[in-house]
Amino acid sequence: MSRRNRRISPLGRFIGKSEFSRLAILAAMFTLTAVLQQNFFETKAIVRNINAFMPLILMTMGQAVVIIAGGLDLSAGTALSLLTCVLTTVMKKSDPLTGVYALAAAFAVAMAIGVINGVGIGYLRIPPVIITFATSYLWLGIGLFLRPVPGGEAVDWFRAFYNAGLVEGVPAWLKAAGAVFPPALVLILIGCALWLIVARTRTGRYLYAVGGNNESAYVSGINTAAVQMRACLINSGFIFLTALFFVGQNQSGDARMGDPLTLRAIASAVVGGIALSGGRGSVFSALVGALIISFVNKIIFFANIPNAFQPLFGGLIVVLAIAGSQAYALSGKRSVEAGRLP
Amino acid sequence: MSGGILRREGALGKFYLVYKKLIIALGLILLLFVLGELTVSNFLSLGQILLTVKLASFIALFALCQMIVIAAGGSGLDLSVGYTATMTAVFTASIMDAQNANLWKAVLVALGVGLAVGLANGLLTAYVKLPPLVVTLAMSNILQGVVNVYTAGHAITGRPSPVLQIVAAKTTGIVPNILFLLALLAPIVMVVLYRTRWGMKLFGAGANPTAAYLSGVNVRLVRCAAFILSGVLASLIGLLLLGNMGIAFKDMGSNYVMPSIAAVVVGGVSLGGGDGNYLGVILGAVFLQTLTNLLVALGWGDAGKWVGFGVVLYVLLIVYVGNRRSR
Numbered sequence: 126m127s128r129r130n131r132r133i134s135p136l137g138r139f140i141g142k143s144e145f146s147r148l149a150i151l152a153a154m155f156t157l158t159a160v161l162q163q164n165f166f167e168t169k170a171i172v173r174n175i176n177a178f179m180p181l182i183l184m185t186m187g188q189a190v191v192i193i194a195g196g197l198d199l200s201a202g203t204a205l206s207l208l209t210c211v212l213t214t215v216m217k218k219s220d221p222l223t224g225v226y227a228l229a230a231a232f233a234v235a236m237a238i239g240v241i242n243g244v245g246i247g248y249l250r251i252p253p254v255i256i257t258f259a260t261s262y263l264w265l266g267i268g269l270f271l272r273p274v275p276g277g278e279a280v281d282w283f284r285a286f287y288n289a290g291l292v293e294g295v296p297a298w299l300k301a302a303g304a305v306f307p308p309a310l311v312l313i314l315i316g317c318a319l320w321l322i323v324a325r326t327r328t329g330r331y332l333y334a335v336g337g338n339n340e341s342a343y344v345s346g347i348n349t350a351a352v353q354m355r356a357c358l359i360n361s362g363f364i365f366l367t368a369l370f371f372v373g374q375n376q377s378g379d380a381r382m383g384d385p386l387t388l389r390a391i392a393s394a395v396v397g398g399i400a401l402s403g404g405r406g407s408v409f410s411a412l413v414g415a416l417i418i419s420f421v422n423k424i425i426f427f428a429n430i431p432n433a434f435q436p437l438f439g440g441l442i443v444v445l446a447i448a449g450s451q452a453y454a455l456s457g458k459r460s461v462e463a464g465r466l467p
Numbered sequence: 468m469s470g471g472i473l474r475r476e477g478a479l480g481k482f483y484l485v486y487k488k489l490i491i492a493l494g495l496i497l498l499l500f501v502l503g504e505l506t507v508s509n510f511l512s513l514g515q516i517l518l519t520v521k522l523a524s525f526i527a528l529f530a531l532c533q534m535i536v537i538a539a540g541g542s543g544l545d546l547s548v549g550y551t552a553t554m555t556a557v558f559t560a561s562i563m564d565a566q567n568a569n570l571w572k573a574v575l576v577a578l579g580v581g582l583a584v585g586l587a588n589g590l591l592t593a594y595v596k597l598p599p600l601v602v603t604l605a606m607s608n609i610l611q612g613v614v615n616v617y618t619a620g621h622a623i624t625g626r627p628s629p630v631l632q633i634v635a636a637k638t639t640g641i642v643p644n645i646l647f648l649l650a651l652l653a654p655i656v657m658v659v660l661y662r663t664r665w666g667m668k669l670f671g672a673g674a675n676p677t678a679a680y681l682s683g684v685n686v687r688l689v690r691c692a693a694f695i696l697s698g699v700l701a702s703l704i705g706l707l708l709l710g711n712m713g714i715a716f717k718d719m720g721s722n723y724v725m726p727s728i729a730a731v732v733v734g735g736v737s738l739g740g741g742d743g744n745y746l747g748v749i750l751g752a753v754f755l756q757t758l759t760n761l762l763v764a765l766g767w768g769d770a771g772k773w774v775g776f777g778v779v780l781y782v783l784l785i786v787y788v789g790n791r792r793s794r
Contacts, residue, residue: 199600249789252542254600255738259780262725266774388604401598433619437612444605448595
């Protein structure tokens with residue numbers, strides 16, 4: 126007993142935590158990228174990096190909420206694609222007002238996506254991976270209906286979600302602010318604020334209870350189905366924000382562009398320390414994981430690998446990252462627990 | 468799954484349960500045929516039906532991979548079958564070079580590819596305990612990357628050997644030869660799964676892993692073996708695909724992944740593991756191919772196909788797998 130209670134300095138306690146190893150990895154990646162990228166600390170390069178990292182960060186944060194609640198969303202990438210298709214179908218370049226309609230329509234579709242996934246995962250208790258695998262083809266098909274080939278149009282002011290400086294008629298001070306403080310960062314901060322609010326509510330705590338042990342959460346009187354439904358809706362919110370950024374950047378929609386993001390977001394969440402079994406981690410660990418994966422990709426980019434090899438390396442990194450994190454987590458447990466039993 | 472199995476009639480109840488799903492699958496196929504005949508002219512001709520069954524047999528073959536992995540439990544699914552087949556086809560096309568004499572080399576390469584992919588999947592899921600869907604999806608991306616690297620280096624050349632073309636593409640009279648292969652394969656699969664020790668272990672590992680472990684079954688090994696078998700089968704199917712198409716191309720197998728899983732669900736196989744009625748799966752494959760034909764005939768194209776598959780899978784998952792808490 127006495128040994129247990131031995132006083133450990135706050136610093137020692139911090140180093141002992143698993144978050145420390147992840148932050149250390151992140152710091153190492155950050156330093157390596159800073160060394161490799163010559164103009165890393167120039168404002169322009171920082172803004173460019175934030176823009177490049179932002180989709181993965183937001184998608185990972187959304188995915189994290191679902192995973193914490195004991196689910197997994199394989200349809201996130203195609204849902205993102207579908208939202209870009211909806212946005213660019215509703216918008217007409219000539220009429221700025223259509224942008225507002227598009228925002229409303231895309232938000233409604235995003236919520237519908239969350240509800241359909243949430244009903245399957247929460248209320249009908251179908252294994253999350255399988256039901257979201259099924260819905261991913263739904264979103265793909267609907268996206269292809271709207272946009273058989275990539276394209277479409279967007280109103281001019283939608284560029285504000287990517288770079289306020291590109292929009293005509295924006296006050297000069299806002300342009301100056303946008304050059305330093307990119308809209309992508311604002312969207313990430315909105316995402317963080319969303320999570321901070323959720324985490325303070327009862328739903329925030331229930332997410333962990335349901336993800337940790339669905340049965341005991343249920344018998345303690347938590348409406349587990351409703352909680353998992355809310356997790357799916359929050360995820361949809363994050364996907365919606367990402368879609369705004371994408372359409373702002375590309376001014377077009379594509380029914381297949383989101384596919385690769387699904388797996389990278391799951392890998393980022395795992396690398397950030399969110400257990401796929403649910404109930405552990407936070408959305409900020411998702412942020413750390415997404416940054417690590419983004420920096421790794423950046424470093425690979427600097428390694429000058431031919432284009433044809435990039436998807437292969439991307440896939441290998443995902444497998445190594447997930448398997449490594451899982452092996453690390455398993456090695457920490459006692460061997461009996463880690464599973465002689467299947 | 469439901470209480471039916473545990474009721475007093477025991478085996479009889481289970482028998483009924485199995486047949487109920489087969490009957491539902493058959494009914495769905497008939498429904499599609501009626502719908503097709505009503506909306507599209509000439510939907511029910513003999514030639515059309517035989518073509519449907521031929522295309523469905525490729526789905527059924529891929530679905531066999533899925534069924535084995537699913538039967539082993541642990542929420543197993545194999546999303547890498549499509550690109551495993553593609554990779555084998557791309558690699559072996561130039562090796563065969565339209566010569567029967569080179570077929571054995573191609574088969575060896577196919578076995579090697581399947582073994583390697585299956586082993587990697589099996590180790591990562593059974594021993595590192597990662598979710599099979601995530602692992603096999605990532606594996607599929609890696610294989611796609613390998614195919615891209617290979618095709619960036621040199622053009623895909625070569626044609627399948629004549630024997631493969633006879634088996635996969637040609638017909639005897641009006642019956643496609645691939646149907647004979649399926650007719651030969653189906654009984655073998657059923658006997659191996661339901662009448663041998665290996666099949667028993669596979670179902671045991673799926674139905675109740677703890678009980679199987681306590682009665683001496685190496686559950687992790689069985690699950691790993693299931694993935695290896697799936698990989699090898701998928702790789703061999705790649706040879707057949709090549710034989711059917713005559714040439715290899717980059718995405719030749721990827722469109723079969725979703726249908727292969729949907730076929731297993733439509734066929735009434737429990738996704739929780741522990742059973743595997745291949746006849747139902749074949750019916751599921753026929754249903755999906757008929758659905759595809761109908762949607763294509765209606766002019767809905769790719770979009771309609773994926774929406775249709777998504778809706779069918781979602782609804783059937785609700786009916787078969789949905790497990791609502793009663794209050």
